[in-house]
Amino acid sequence: MSRLALPFALVLLLAGCARKTETVVRFWGLGREGEEVKKLVPRFERLHPGVRVEVQQIPWTAAHEKLLTALVGGAPPDVAQIGNTWIPEFAALGAVAPLDERIARTPDFRPADFFGGIWRTNVIDGRVYGVPWYVDTRLLFYRKDMLAEVGFPEMPRTWSAWRTAMDRLKAKNGPDKFPILLPKDEWQQPVALAQALGATILRDGGRYGAFRSPEVERAFSFLIGIYRAGLAPLVGREQVSNLYQDFAAGQFAIVITGPWNLGQFHDRLPPERQGDWATAPLPAPDGQPWPGAGVAGGASLVLFRRTPVPEAAWAFLEFLSRPDMQAQLYRLTGDMPPRASVWQATGLARDPGAAAFARQLEHVEPAPLVPEWEQICSKIPPALEEATRGERPLEQVLADLDREVDQILEKRRWLLERNPHPHAF
Amino acid sequence: MRSERRTGEARAAFWMLLPALSLIAVFFVLPILASFLLSLTDFDLYALASPRNARFVGLANYVRLAEDPTFWKALRNTFLFVLAGGPASVAVALGAALLVNARVTRFKTLFRTAFFAPVVTTMVAVATVWRFLYHPRVGLFNRALDLVGLAPIDWLGDPRWALLSICLLAVWKNFGYQAILFVAGLQAIPESLYEAARIEGAGPWQQFRHITLPSLAPTFLFVAVTTSIGYFQLFSEPYVMTPDGGPLGSTLSVAFLMYREGFRWWNLGYGAAIAFALFAVILIATRLQLQLFGRRA
Numbered sequence: 001m002s003r004l005a006l007p008f009a010l011v012l013l014l015a016g017c018a019r020k021t022e023t024v025v026r027f028w029g030l031g032r033e034g035e036e037v038k039k040l041v042p043r044f045e046r047l048h049p050g051v052r053v054e055v056q057q058i059p060w061t062a063a064h065e066k067l068l069t070a071l072v073g074g075a076p077p078d079v080a081q082i083g084n085t086w087i088p089e090f091a092a093l094g095a096v097a098p099l100d101e102r103i104a105r106t107p108d109f110r111p112a113d114f115f116g117g118i119w120r121t122n123v124i125d126g127r128v129y130g131v132p133w134y135v136d137t138r139l140l141f142y143r144k145d146m147l148a149e150v151g152f153p154e155m156p157r158t159w160s161a162w163r164t165a166m167d168r169l170k171a172k173n174g175p176d177k178f179p180i181l182l183p184k185d186e187w188q189q190p191v192a193l194a195q196a197l198g199a200t201i202l203r204d205g206g207r208y209g210a211f212r213s214p215e216v217e218r219a220f221s222f223l224i225g226i227y228r229a230g231l232a233p234l235v236g237r238e239q240v241s242n243l244y245q246d247f248a249a250g251q252f253a254i255v256i257t258g259p260w261n262l263g264q265f266h267d268r269l270p271p272e273r274q275g276d277w278a279t280a281p282l283p284a285p286d287g288q289p290w291p292g293a294g295v296a297g298g299a300s301l302v303l304f305r306r307t308p309v310p311e312a313a314w315a316f317l318e319f320l321s322r323p324d325m326q327a328q329l330y331r332l333t334g335d336m337p338p339r340a341s342v343w344q345a346t347g348l349a350r351d352p353g354a355a356a357f358a359r360q361l362e363h364v365e366p367a368p369l370v371p372e373w374e375q376i377c378s379k380i381p382p383a384l385e386e387a388t389r390g391e392r393p394l395e396q397v398l399a400d401l402d403r404e405v406d407q408i409l410e411k412r413r414w415l416l417e418r419n420p421h422p423h424a425f
Numbered sequence: 426m427r428s429e430r431r432t433g434e435a436r437a438a439f440w441m442l443l444p445a446l447s448l449i450a451v452f453f454v455l456p457i458l459a460s461f462l463l464s465l466t467d468f469d470l471y472a473l474a475s476p477r478n479a480r481f482v483g484l485a486n487y488v489r490l491a492e493d494p495t496f497w498k499a500l501r502n503t504f505l506f507v508l509a510g511g512p513a514s515v516a517v518a519l520g521a522a523l524l525v526n527a528r529v530t531r532f533k534t535l536f537r538t539a540f541f542a543p544v545v546t547t548m549v550a551v552a553t554v555w556r557f558l559y560h561p562r563v564g565l566f567n568r569a570l571d572l573v574g575l576a577p578i579d580w581l582g583d584p585r586w587a588l589l590s591i592c593l594l595a596v597w598k599n600f601g602y603q604a605i606l607f608v609a610g611l612q613a614i615p616e617s618l619y620e621a622a623r624i625e626g627a628g629p630w631q632q633f634r635h636i637t638l639p640s641l642a643p644t645f646l647f648v649a650v651t652t653s654i655g656y657f658q659l660f661s662e663p664y665v666m667t668p669d670g671g672p673l674g675s676t677l678s679v680a681f682l683m684y685r686e687g688f689r690w691w692n693l694g695y696g697a698a699i700a701f702a703l704f705a706v707i708l709i710a711t712r713l714q715l716q717l718f719g720r721r722a
Contacts, residue, residue: 093474235579235582236667238581389673391673411469
């Protein structure tokens with residue numbers, strides 16, 4: 001016993017010392033960023049002696065479940081990257097800390113430098129819960145040569161011209177080729193089109209669904225028209241095995257996708273096709289200013305409320321969102337920075353492929369900021385598919401969608417009645 | 426004296442069983458009771474933040490379940506899957522077992538291994554390969570259809586075919602296990618029965634009909650019951666092949682719905698209610714099977 005006690009005490013003592021001299025910040029990064037962020041860590045550790053950053057990489061597909069499980073299990077990280085549509089959920093859980101005071105205390109941190117629509121995805125009930133890390137919105141990647149062949153040297157700017165261009169592409173290229181790819185399992189397209197028309201998707205402060213509105217109906221009808229006319233195949237994301245090959249072969253003339261594909265298109269389309277593609281912001285509904293609104297996507301950095309090392313954790317979060325680190329992240333991953341100044345500094349603003357994104361990012365709207373959004377948005381693609389296949393009339397599908405969404409939001413209504421400030425749950 | 430020894434034995438048995446029983450109580454019985462209680466609440470994401478946000482709702486979750494078209498769709502899909510996939514995989518397994526067990530078959534071990542390989546292969550790896558096989562344009566199956574002059578099928582994208590595609594995959598993935606059970610059953614049939622039958626002039630079909638099948642009855646019962654219990658809990662096949670529940674929800678099974686409600690959206694109360702509904706379904710189905718086939722076995 002006594003023989004064991006001394007080394008044991010020594011180990012404890014050493015462990016205690018180690019803890020005193022070294023603060024560990026646990027960071028969870030998702031997907032590619034989780035890998036590349038490791039290259040930024042050494043610089044932070046040099047700037048902050050005594051602080052060590054432990055990076056854990058988590059695949060996107062498992063991230064949401066893993067974060068919640070960690071939270072329930074009482075072992076969340078100190079700082080994490082999360083999809084910005086998850087912020088309302090994590091805020092409602094009381095998992096992530098409001099950052100307003102820290103932001104105000106930090107010199108050189110200018111929220112106005114961030115794209116407005118993107119910043120707003122982090123603001124719940126007037127408080128900031130995350131700092132945008134990179135931005136993501138979807139727009140059109142198109143074959144310039146194919147559109148020019150049907151009389152459109154540039155991507156049309158209105159919905160009706162867009163539709164005309166697709167009709168002509170279909171007529172010219174035959175039944176086997178599709179003017180556009182709109183994966184039927186993605187909620188972003190219908191929501192973006194509806195928001196471009198001014199739809200709010202939810203109403204009364206996120207208490208009820210608002211799918212039965214002329215705007216949503218018009219947006220859905222536009223998409224249904226595209227599918228029914230055979231302008232887009234009714235397939236899911238998973239069923240398109242090689243997007244780049246298909247795009248190069250003219251299988252699709254237009255693809256709605258995000259910034260991650262800029263690099264991919266450069267690398268994976270054959271060299272002789274490189275001059276044939278371009279990007280364009282979303283066309284606007286007729287009679288409205290161009291471009292049409294996109295959905296504000298991307299990832300944010302959040303600080304977990306229960307972190308034992310809030311100061312070091314905030315220092316790391318703030319370090320990652322500095323303009324020079326964001327420029328570095330852009331170079332490492334191609335992720336688009338959320339700060340306008342970084343677009344200038346990196347020359348990204350002058351990149352022809354990215355310019356359309358710069359334009360689009362000035363016109364992005366957050367998806368509804370309620371914790372139930374993940375569940376609500378999953379109901380949209382099946383409803384659209386049902387209406388497209390003509391199983392039931394559109395009005396009925398939208399009415400059912402509202403009924404389902406109202407049911408999902410029942411708990412939220414009850415909680416808001418008890419306590420009108422959702423962040424204080 | 427005899428009864429004394431019996432109480433002694435009983436006491437010894439009790440102490441020996443105690444560790445196992447207490448593990449079962451802690452890790453099996455308690456969670457079941459807890460999740461039953463959970464199914465009577467609206468425990469969800471908000472309740473994770475603070476238990477004060479959970480409400481006792483009585484049987485409301487079960488009522489909601491009965492009114493939820495998605496649940497009925499999932500239940501219908503699950504029944505279709507069990508009714509189509511269950512008999513199909515038992516039949517394929519029996520065929521495979523007969524082939525492996527036949528006297529003329531060579532390389533028996535090789536075949537047994539080949540049949541069993543899919544059972545032990547990771548579902549995710551299998552799904553990656555099968556997604557390619559099912560690809561509407563470049564997939565092997567559609568190439569084969571094309572060769573014999575049939576129109577291509579959108580295996581996973583067409584609501585009429587998606588569940589059948591999952592069925593096909595599940596049969597391929599699982600029949601090896603049942604085949605092993607049948608092989609064991611076949612090997613337990615005494616050769617002398619066949620010899621006697623042959624002397625009496627019975628042909629191969631009569632031998633199969635009057636010796637093999639009746640002797641396999643207990644194996645049949647076991648295979649049928651375990652297969653249908655397993656198939657009622659269909660989850661990983663549709664989850665990895667069609668993560669969104671398939672076209673128009675055509676591959677959404679009850680267990681998949683339970684997972685989605687409970688662990689994707691954290692409606693744990695509702696998810697628990699789905700689990701108990703599934704339990705009731707399996708209990709009734711097994712009871713029926715035992716009543717139908719049990720007597721003969």
